[in-house]
Amino acid sequence: MSQHLPVLIVVVPLLLAPLAALVGNWKAAWIVAAAASWWAFGVSIALVRRVLAEGTISYEIGGWAAPYGIEYRIDLVSAFVAMIVATIGAVAIIYARTSVRAEVSEDRGALFYSAFILCFTGLLGISVTGDVFNIFVFLEVSSLSAYALIAMGQDRRALTAAYQYLIMGSVGATFIVIGIGLMYSMTGTLNIADLAERLPAVADNRTIPVAFTFLTVGITLKLALFPLHLWLPNAYTYAPSAVTAFIASTATKVAVYLLLRFFFTVFGAEFSFEQMQLDKVLMPLALVAIVTMSLVAIYQDNVKRLLAYSSVAQIGYMVLGISFASVLGVTAGILHLFNHALMKGALFMAMGCVMYRVGSVRLERMKGLGKKMPWTMAAFVGGGLSLIGVPFTVGFVSKWYLVQAALERGMWPVAAVVMFGSLLAVIYVWKVVEVAYFQEADPDDDIREAPLGLLIPTWALVIASFYFGIDATTTADIATRAAEVLLGVGP
Amino acid sequence: MLSSIPPFALFFLGAIAVAFTKGPVRKVLVLAIPLIGGLNLWFGVEPGVHLQIELLGYTLTPYRADKLSLLFGYLFHIAAFLGFVYALHLGDGTPVGSVASDVGEEDITGDKTAGLQHVSAMLYAGSALGAVFAGDLITLFVFWELLAVTSAFLIWARDSERSYATGFRYLIIHVVSGVLLLSGALMLAHSSGSVAFEHIDLSTAGPGAWILLIAFGIKAGFPLAHNWITDAYPESTPTGTVFLSAFTTKVAVYAIARGFAGADVLIYIGTIMTFFPIFYAVLENDLRRVLGYSMINQIGFMIAGIGIGTGLAVNGAVAHAFADVIFKGLLFMSMGAVMTMTGRTKGTDLGGLYKTMPLTATLCIFGASAISAFPMFSAFVTKSMIMVAAIEEHHYIVWLFMLFASAGVLEHAGIKIPFFAFFAHDSGIRAKEPPKNMLIAMSIGAVLCVLIGVFPMAFYTLLPMEMDYHPYDTTHVLVQLQLLCFGAIGFVTLMKSGIYPDEKRAVHVDAEVLYRKLGPWIVRSVGGAVARIDAYVRSSVMEVVGTALKGANRWHGSMGPLARSWPTGSMVLWVAVLLAAYLVFYLF
């Protein structure tokens, strides 16, 4: 059994997804979905432990040796990303039980949970596979289900948002598959390890830079790097709360993983950053994203939208770390993957609590919520502190590594931009805190604290974001080793 | 026995306990916590590193004690104790005999927000202790920000629109200071590989050290960064201001003393700080704001002392910080008592209170004497160290400026404060003495002022540096007395000769008359220039900020191009454009 773990993390949920659709009743479907999520969560932890102990795991599906068959190849990066997805999924599914019931009509519950598992499975499949075409297949599974999930939002603008995401996501996926196709035409293989071996021989053919371009655009579109983030704010704003919390903490993270996988493992850091000078593209965009998107966030009066723009800025931090192409920088990027998943998950879940009771997450409707929903708003403040990067939160840990990476390269101004971004985060978090705590509530409202079914998962993430901020050794160690694996300098 | 528990922990735990108690239990708690902590610190804590943790590959030292931090530790326990004694009556309703309600402002005494004030003051004192016992810059940063947040609540405790706005301004300035501190710390950590908070050499440590100094400077009220002191202190509750005056700036003085002793630039910054606030102080009508300016002036002495950097000077600086917390606290307490009982703090609204508040008036005069450095009072034995050190190091011009500033202190703090509040023209206010706990707190403060002044040698043993200094030599006493006498005679003469029109609302005129005698050019040229530069800097900074905000709004506001939702077609077109751009970049 244990030698099958690499594939079981994906195929068990994949078997359960149609089951959830079959059972028809939303309660049963939820149980199936919860089983799938928690199963994957457990397996992902086991995988991380095994990779830490034994190194990269390979699993040849169908018994065909790579590169002839499809290989699951789990190194520390894959395992870590899979763990992030599985953790958030396991928490989000608990949250969904209460939240989705209020926001999505019951007759759709079964299909909704089926789509939820599919999205979850797709993301896991991307992170563990060792085959580029297989990446594309699972990208399709996760994207298609994500579009449908987003369209389930209460606001009818969710449909437009999902449609735009569909168009942009399909363009991105198509670009990725074109890039894969071009690489295949030059090497005749789809296996990542095999590709990495065979690409250098043909690197001076013009086709490879074209493949590189398509992959850059496709992946940065998927991960919503400025200026290709345009689909993201509406999608996050209008999706159901549980979906926003899940997708915001996982989908873009997996796209960042693709960035790492393609540009570090497939093409190799040397080719990507020295020959193609990818850093010259990524770094300015990341910096612009950090500053402008934080500024835009300040001006938003819908808090989910505010957080969505903040996400684009935070993606800037991740990409910035990666663009240094150094162990410290990539460590910062990978750490922020995890850390941002925790804090943004918590923040969006807190907003889901507000949505549940108030029916809106617009600022003017949140007056005095600090008194009426103390636990919810305290969770928001906790997540907000992390977003700002206050010490003893996870946000601080990632910023710390990021600044160190910038200083290591002697880039003072870049470090300054990172700090400036924190200041902007103070402002947009404060905006919400001010309304919730310092403005008088409408006395007629009889708003109560959110139910425990929402509060417990929210607080689980908040507490995690503090725990891993205080005891960062585990995560920082994994991230450092993952970065070393990617850069090929590790043991 | 408790030596491994950091001093701040007791206060933080105490704050939780205070938050969940009421009435007498809470009163006992708020008094017991600083007492227990102080005794523990005095008897139980040896210098040395008591706690270390590893974080992100750096060694953090959240609890490290040496003579410098212990001195500030004692000081903050005393200040917290005095503050809590002073604020003990909060929550009991308006004190008997108060006429505060006459002025029409709701609850000027801050009585309603008693719980909030006690909890945040407890956290605030704990943060200050955490900061002075922090052995590394990251821990320092944490407490630095906690200081900002907890103290902001003391300002908001006034619970008025104005105090809300002020508190927010205050918070922003201090958060900026914190971010600068962290940036500087990161840079230093990067270049030296350690985050330990030790002496930093400004000339060799690179830009990180300068950023750190600016961060400290903002909290210490360096020129151009001083506005928050005079902006925020008069807006807090009577009791809140007492706490505010004790901790924030003194933590900054501590940090500068530890990090930058001997940096020449500090001498000049300190000297400027000693004399420029005087011009504002004499023009100001709100007596608590006068004390705010006076505080900047006193910090100036400390900063200059740190800048001089000899053992004597640094001792003088920290000793003066110690003394300043007590006598400035005493003055703020007396003004707070006046405010609690009358609801007013403007010089022109007050006067003649000595008839009904004789004890408060006497205690205020004790504080005034201390700040003016009368022999046998605390500032005499502390400030003189700095002055002597300046002479010893041949900073004659600096010494002259300080002398001038000392005369200014006498005028605006030593005489103006008690005179306008308790004497001058009779305002007709007949407020009773404040509650007993306030009087007790003030009395303890007054006694401490005198004790330090009378037994300086015992006090000197607490100081961190080795030195051989005796304050009571003939020259020093004589010089000081002459200075004081001439200052006082000038003031009295003006009063008696009727040049001083005490029935007018203009403190402003009084000051001008006074300075016309002392040296008209000082007010007109120097004072005018300082005011003009200040105004210019402020207006141009505001203009830059305004333009930046407008620009930001144009691009990032809800209808700006960066925030608008785009039609799907434009998005796709945009992707094609980027594809072409990347292709060109990669291919050519």
Place this chain on the structure above:
Amino acid sequence: MIEFVDVALLVLLAITGVTIIRLRNLFAAVMMAGIYSLLSAALFVVMDAVDVAFTEAAVGAGISTVLMLGTLALVGHQEKKPRRPAIVPLFVVLVTGGILVYGTSQMPPFGHADNPIHQHVAPYYLEESEHDIEIPNVVTSVLSSYRGYDTMGETAVVFTAMVGVLLLLARGPLPRRVLLGGEWRTVRPGTTREELRAEAAHALDADGSDGDGSGGTTPGSPGSEDIVGEQGGKHG
């Protein structure tokens, strides 16, 4: 001769493509799309990719035409005229396309036996599948066995498509609670859709300021006849 067929088919494909773009009648465009699929299927046959051709014919020309017609039945069949000719997009497409032509000009020549794709994995499939799997159609061996896992993923994609479409289009009873103008309302049993719709219209008027700059709803979008944010109703 083969080259002549290639060129003729490609020219026909191009003509059909341009026609589809220029047509404003969507029914006609759908029909042309069907023709486009048939032509490409023919092209695949010429390229000896019979399996692909088969799929293209069945899916592109068959089922997707029916589905597009089904959509048109819901949303009308006349495309709006664009306000001005799309010069900028045309320019962008031409420039990007030009660079791409240049960029891919070094691609391995089509159908050449020395190409990397014929050198590495493919020969293994051709030589070994007969022994490994013992079925003559190598395409099937690759799809179902060597890369069977990808096919499983594709099956999941197809299933996902169904889940997505059903989530969006299927109709069910009214939800327990609906969001009307930013307020949660509990739906009383027996409330009809029409009553709710009237209430929603009223609430929307009151809450007209709820614009985040997203451009509002697209007219004719599938949800436009429903209660705010909730598609539902009696089963059709």
Place this chain on the structure above:
Amino acid sequence: MDDLVVLRVGTKILIPFILLFALYVQFHGDYGPGGGFQAGVIFAAAYVLYALVFGIGNALRVMPAKVVYACGAVGVMIFVGTGFVTMGLGGVFLDYNVLAHEPSHGQHYGIIAVELGVLVTVFGVMVAIFYAFAGRRRLDP
């Protein structure tokens, strides 16, 4: 549509042949072009043709919506389930060799099983999507 006798009769004659062809495509996939996907589409096409000509009401009577949805789900489960069976028999996921004593027989069985899964899913999904569109507004004659 009662007057479209030619259409109805023609359809009635055509449908069995289409279904037969679909089966041929399914089982001939090992030897010539074709397989589960194409067969599923052809099956669905036959069914959709029936629905278009004889009305969706009749079609629903032949195969209710629920059954169609279930087909979409069951097909995936057949495919994934095959993988689980191979694991249960001691192989890796989707290792058909272990399905029979002779590896090549095992490959045959495995391929037939997964192609069946594909067929069922594709048929179910195509018809389900058609139902969903058609159900929005009546397409009945």
